[in-house]
Amino acid sequence: MEAGSEDRSAMVPNRSSVLVVCLAAALALSGCAGQQLTDDQEQRVAEKFEERLSEIDGYHATVTVSSTFDNRSFEMTTEVWARTGTGEMRQEVLAPPDRAGSKTVSNGSVMWTYNAAENTATRIEVPDVGTTNTVPRVERLVENFDIYSNGTVDLNGTETHKLTLVPNESAGPALSGTITMWVDTEKLFPVKMSMAFGEATSTVRYRNLTLDPDFEDGTFEFDLPEDAEVRTPSTPNVSEFQSYDRLADAVDRPIPGRELADRFAFERGSVVDGSTSIVSLEYADRDRTVTMQVTAAGERNPSDGENVSVGDRTAQYSEFGQMASLTWTCEDTAYTLLGQFEQETLVDIAADIECPSPR
Known part of the structure; x- marks a missing residue:
């Protein structure tokens, strides 16, 4: 620390x-x-x-x-x-x-x-x-x-x-x-x-x-x-993107598509390069937003949340006040969904996301 x-x-x-x-x-x-x-x-x-x-x-x-x-x-x-x-x-x-x-x-x-x-x-x-x-x-x-x-x-x-x-x-x-x-x-x-x-x-x-x-x-x-x-504290480098294509070109890690669950469209994204590299994608429908964070597997402390099934994957579900998160791993990449949603809704969104092919 x-x-x-x-x-x-x-x-x-x-x-x-x-x-x-x-x-x-x-x-x-x-x-x-x-x-x-x-x-x-x-x-x-x-x-x-x-x-x-x-x-x-x-x-x-x-x-x-x-x-x-x-x-x-x-x-x-x-x-x-x-x-x-x-x-x-x-x-x-x-x-x-x-x-x-x-x-x-x-x-x-x-x-x-x-x-x-x-x-x-x-x-x-x-x-x-x-x-x-x-x-x-x-x-x-x-x-x-x-x-x-x-x-x-x-x-x-x-x-x-x-x-x-x-x-x-x-x-x-x-x-x-x-x-x-x-x-x-x-x-x-x-x-x-x-x-x-x-x-x-x-x-x-x-x-x-x-x-x-x-x-x-x-x-x-x-x-x-x-x-x-x-x-002297190290300051992470933060890059913001309004274009999905530019975000996808800027990262060397597979990210989800332009839409989630056929109703959440990409709004903006960011890349934080510091002690931990984090790619964030924000999606929105008419009145709610959901955030996807993409990191290398193992870069963050493992979640101690509840194990839930998402298709043939096992994910960890956690709640923080009105916020909830769902985290799973594909190959060497960890994905975390964040939003003000019930567990069932986050699981439905995650189930629609296929593990991207490695680049």
Whole structure:
């Protein structure tokens, strides 16, 4: 694993989702428990986002992230300083003991991650994440989630508004999980968030929260230890294709045809060349999409899903929230179908795909 990758996985949630829910809480105060916000209320959330964003300069808090996946649990506590709308952030690991001292620091354009146990640092160029780039993500969140007010509840002595965000029919694969938030009634800031994506769960808890703190000079500057090893992450090369023929000519691995199951037509594709080479093809019918990923057999960890029969082949079926996948192997090539479908539908699509002849 690349140095600092676990540190980045525990970083605080995207601030756009934090602030949009703050607004949702403010708009839902007059509603009764279990009431869904109307379309007009959700639209007001997006329209007033920039106004709310300008009111908060940043925050300082102790953040604990607890995650569970595949019967394994992980917990990390960090101290976080963040300046809203600039991408400036500092995160220092407090626990567990074997990760204490590791840190992630970003000045908005360059992010450093430091692994204290290995005494290694990684420098990453990051894109501009100012307020103008944040608003579209907020609008997408409002568009793809139904927001429910669950009334006012006490959370360890703090009065909070409890909110639930449930993906609607417009939600894509990346928004397939249900989110529950507890928003401080006084500060209108989430002090706890729980996310469930199938069998994977994650809970984020904010303590000792201070809004608009006085950031000391150098808070968002990284001091590289003199004896630290600096590592440069390898960036995969990504090529995108709108033409099926051009995609087929660009790869040396057999790929499915222009259509799947006589109703899903090729829309676009991509090739990612990195530590693992992945060919992705996106197909669509009138209202749904399905993605096919093609890799060399053995390049990815084998699925621990349910074995199902697809014609004379055996495939592995897995579910992740609203997403499902079906993976099988032909010769030296692995194929994975991904989409928001029932198992039977994915099996029917896969059964219509013959193992392509090797090139």
